[in-house]
Amino acid sequence: MNLTLNDEQTMLKNGAHEFFKERMPVKALRELRDKDVADGFDRALWAEMAALGWAGILIPEQFGGADFGYKGMGQVMEEAGRSLAASPLVASAALAAPLLLKAGSDAHKQALLPALANGEVLLALAHDEAPRHAPTRIATRVEQGAQGLVLNGCKTFVVDGHVADHFIVVARSSGERDARDGLTLLLVDAEAPGVSVTRTRMVDNRNAALVSFTDVVIGADALLGKVGEAHGALTAALDGARALLAAEMLGNACEAFERTLAYLKLRKQFGAVIGSFQALKHRAAHMFCELELTRSAVLGALDALDNGHADSAALCSLAKAKACDTLELVSAEAVQMHGGIGMTDAEEIGFFLKRARVAQQWLGDASFHRDRYASLMGF
């Protein structure tokens, strides 16, 4: 297992660092919020990101992608996390596009992957139905009707659902609630009759949507993979996105930590910089160790995904769990150590805390992934 970056990945990381610092600093997120931009992200900047190849990093070259792999994509995600850059990078490029690649037919791939790779089309996964991530807890049903398949149900927290051109919908074609078998993936046009999309405003100023399907008629060409057999492809795509979201969270945590460290060296009380107080030093050193462990876990998962490691599911859960715990710790300590100023909207550190909690919940929090890891390890 290789836990370092090669030259190409280092260049990608450095390029992304400059791009997000110059073009999409935290100030840009604040502007999206204050100007109440309907899309919740800047389409011109998304086009620039796509031109750099990032929308298609995980898409093979034959479908117009850059095919730099998970470790390469992870570097872009980490840098995006540092500046809290709002874009469809995770929802569309890291989650939905790889799922289409894994589950779709050649016709689906030919039709959509090139447009996804150049950023013109956005795809969102309509999956969760409960407040907490529960991949098989699916009540949305797809059934045989008079004119073909009919879809009925309601999805919550569909990230970037309000800007998606198409949804991949996880629906139940058979089986009880929570059964692994009987899950089916459907490609549904966001404009199709019976589809209703409502943007939800989240605390991190990013977007999710409530999406409901009422008697939506589905053509046979909308099936991704076989009826009732979606679990394998879905899990694999979720795992990839979990590792990449963990990389974003690592970037968030590193930036929040570095800003806090700078503040500890600046702020004076009792005639001394507060970073000279042991009560704060020890907590900072503890956070440093947790960040190092998290970085190793993230790199381990990304390397495993690129090499088809037999243990990649466990490593992805390790990365997401570790990123959740570390970011929860660092984002809370960052506000505390900034003192009163950390509670103000004018100071940016609060934005890191807000994004942290949404990212923690998305695709499973730490206890979800510890439970999954334990099951994978047989206890």
Next chain:
Amino acid sequence: MSALEQFRAETRAWLDANCPASMRTPMPEDERVWGGRNARFKNPDSKLWLERMVARGWTVPGWPKAYGGGGLSRDELQVLKEEMSRMGCRSPLFSFGISMLGPVLLKYGTEEQKLEHLPKIARGETRWCQGYSEPGAGSDLAALATRAEDQGDHYLVNGQKIWTSYANYADWIFCLVRTDTSTKQGGISFLLFDMTSPGVETRPITLISGASVFCETFLTNVRVPKGNLVGRLNGGWEIAKELLQHERGMISDIGKSIGGIVPDVDVMAKKYLADADGRIGDPVLRDAVARHVMDDRAFSLTMRRAAQESEAGTANGGVSSMFKLFGTEQNKRKFELILKCAGTHALGWEGAPFSEEELTLCRTWLRSKGNSIEGGTSEIQLNVIAKRVLGLPD
């Protein structure tokens, strides 16, 4: 076949032909070979194994051949390590001479000192102990007060050391002494002397685990030849700190080997708590066990990453403190968690109805509490990280 592959094939064949079968099994604590004038070999195979490895220079495979080492390159060392671990070969010799003194003697010692001491360390003929801590100088090590006075052709040493591991079995000691009282760090020197010198007395300390691995060492008018000074007079602090880096690395390894006597947390948790399908029934303990084994995995990935970064020349400073801190704290958490899983079965002191494993578990739990104290407390490691890595001011 590349030279390295050739080396691997030869190494594998040699180990296979020369490592006795009983030396390829997990090692009980009492079969550990420490060497020295009074070396004990509970298992006769361990003597044979030591002699064969000594002849090849492989007790210290990375040291130069002139000093009894194997003269192996970094890559060859890695291959030897991998092959020994693949075959489950025991380390033939445990020695503070190898893990602590040797590296600094190679760097700071005179040619005469190297030739006198290193080959004996390599052959397991001299067992060394470490004279660092004193009753009034623990975390604040540089406050040490044991004095060495210049008496012309020798130093006269007076004072008391404490926590001297295995001083009662050691042949020689490497010792920090005060040679100047007007400054703190700048008045410390690094001396070597024979533990049979007149005026040296050791007294074992019984620990909470019942074991006595540490001693108090009393030094009364001990005469030490001037040639036994390593490095400059009053230049001992730099050597002392460098040696501590080696010690911290060793303790996080030993922590693992101490912990290694007792199976992993998930194995023990299953043993005491598993339902018929192997699942740990108690959801709170199951979550704690998962957290622990996941942290173990993240830690082992971090050690691997550090090794890869060190080879690539992109290593981060301060890792030895981080490994000492996390490795020892994690080892303590391991035992506390196993205790919770095993309940009163883990709290037996001796005799029936407790199994050997359960009795060992209890004693090892108590011993593990020392991991985060010896070799620099966890609090000191946090200070070091804050200062050296994070640049936070004093």
